[in-house]
Amino acid sequence: MNQEKRSITIRDVAKTAGVSVSTVSRVLNGKVDVAKETKNHILEVIDDLGYSTNLAARSMRSQKKNLIGLIMPDIAYPYAIEIMKGVNQAIAESEFDLLVYTSGDVRKRGHITSEQKYITLLAKSISDGVIVVAPVASEYNIDKPIVSIDPVMSHPNYPAVHATNYEGSLNAMEYLIGLGHKRIGFIGGRVELESANRRLSGYRDALKNAGIPIDEQLIVSGDYTTKTGIEGGQHLLKINDRPTAIFASNDQMAMGVYQIAEKMGLRIPEDFSLVGFDNIPESKYLGLTTVDQFISKMGYVATQMLIKVINEIPLEDQTLRIKTQLVVRNSCRRYSGDQ
């Protein structure tokens, strides 16, 4: 039945062009050692037959692939999208193409295929190097270049780009404290991620620095999703002596806070102030004051680093820290304590 229309190989091209396979391979790879006439003829045949080289076979045999891999567990949330935008831009400016590898959901694969597996899969097989987002491990037994974005632990010998999560958090808190807030709620992120912990540290230290006692009741946990933003926000806003400000440790959760505030009939910033973290595009429209961590720039820079490593250009710094920056919009107001 399925008569398997075998696809056209380099051998077919060689045969119809009346040359050897190696010669075809040479014109395919732009080697000089072939007569202009033969070359043109072969190119014609290639076009006629609609041949295109088999990536798998080529990858297996040769070194340079002009392909960069980007590994993400999920590509459908704003953070991932911003990363991709940055990577995409760097890719567009380069000679490389991009292969984004995803399983669609962090939770999809069980214990069998771990991060390491994915990386080796892509790296060994098919690309010249990979970018890993928020990886857990820091060492891989691969000979291929790897650049990590926001890794859990930075390893001095492995290139990585970070955001200054701690400082960003500190800044945001100082801003709120500077506005006169003393009771500030905090909605945390996924605890297994370094970024979440560092943002929490920033929260705690800022209060400590300002001499404000920490009320553990005001710290709730979340997982960076809108849903937990809603839950956390609701919890905080239902407290009797409710906080005058909330610091959500990412914008996605801050968006949840907006939603629950509206449902509860509370206005932002009139009834309470709100600060987020990330500066995803949506924040602009919401008027959310947040900490910009230049996500897409991180993707951009990481890609450039990777390309350098691939081309064996030495890196000035193995780890690059992108400075976060507070973006003040209109989700916060001064709190004078007299209301």
Added chain:
Amino acid sequence: MNQEKRSITIRDVAKTAGVSVSTVSRVLNGKVDVAKETKNHILEVIDDLGYSTNLAARSMRSQKKNLIGLIMPDIAYPYAIEIMKGVNQAIAESEFDLLVYTSGDVRKRGHITSEQKYITLLAKSISDGVIVVAPVASEYNIDKPIVSIDPVMSHPNYPAVHATNYEGSLNAMEYLIGLGHKRIGFIGGRVELESANRRLSGYRDALKNAGIPIDEQLIVSGDYTTKTGIEGGQHLLKINDRPTAIFASNDQMAMGVYQIAEKMGLRIPEDFSLVGFDNIPESKYLGLTTVDQFISKMGYVATQMLIKVINEIPLEDQTLRIKTQLVVRNSCRRYSGDQ
């Protein structure tokens, strides 16, 4: 210097496990024909050595790859992102992983690597099937499943999912006309794309149906980018007897119109009405009335179709048409003609 730490192959595993290569391959692929004891031992060795199978080699040899390819010229614009969201969701629900292939920019590759090249590259090499977005051709000499999203010309034998571009455009225009508008500007999309032409047809036909003469001066061209939205908007708004409404043939360009309007000191909808097409997330925040074409749903459905084709489940319909729907927000107002 670079002593090329050769990576671990199946042969290494076989040797240290004291079995043959084929046996290792068998446990790797979950074949039954191997003793439980041997199997466990091999799995242990695999874990110890940190082996992971070389995708390229496997792809070359075997049929099933559990991998779906998505080919996009650029992944950094809202339309592409929405598609990916949908595809991502379907992927997450399936046994397949996803490989997004992009060169980062439509304009990057010259004549050498065409759409066909990309498709065969990915399809022949490495994946079980591919999804192509807005492809120009309708036939490919590949034996692998292909599903197109919004193809230029639909071919009855090739699975594709469309939006009802013409009807959507017609609806939007009828809405504007129903509000009393007679001078309606139109900003067109990339002429080489079918969607652009069909939206323009909708514009023309709606006017014709309403008995309103077409003023060619009110039709300007664009290419679906914000930049041309700005230019087109400026051009239209500078006309002496300027249109009372503008229909931008996608949201991205409508966003450009917002920008230029603000710069010119014109308010929407007080000074003129605006309608877009696509319903990208940003539109919600802008309050833009637009035609929802359920982009992410298109990605979702296309992926499901592809998976069916791969699994040789017959499709009910080769081409699926997703109905567009007008989303009324607050960028339009009634025009009574007395101002």
Added chain:
DNA sequence: AAGGATACCGGCAACGTTACTGGAAACCGA
């Protein structure tokens, strides 16, 4: 005109994997 350089090209092996074939051992029923 002869020797050497150069331009061009073909053949072979190898990349790491899986499909296929077949064969040894173990088991089973009588």
Added chain:
DNA sequence: TCGGTTTCCAGTAACGTTGCCGGTATCCTT
């Protein structure tokens, strides 16, 4: 005990490509 299954595994041949080596012509130099 013996033929026949069954279980398990090893060996070999591919898959489509490129790297390497070497072999012809052709051209240049003196």
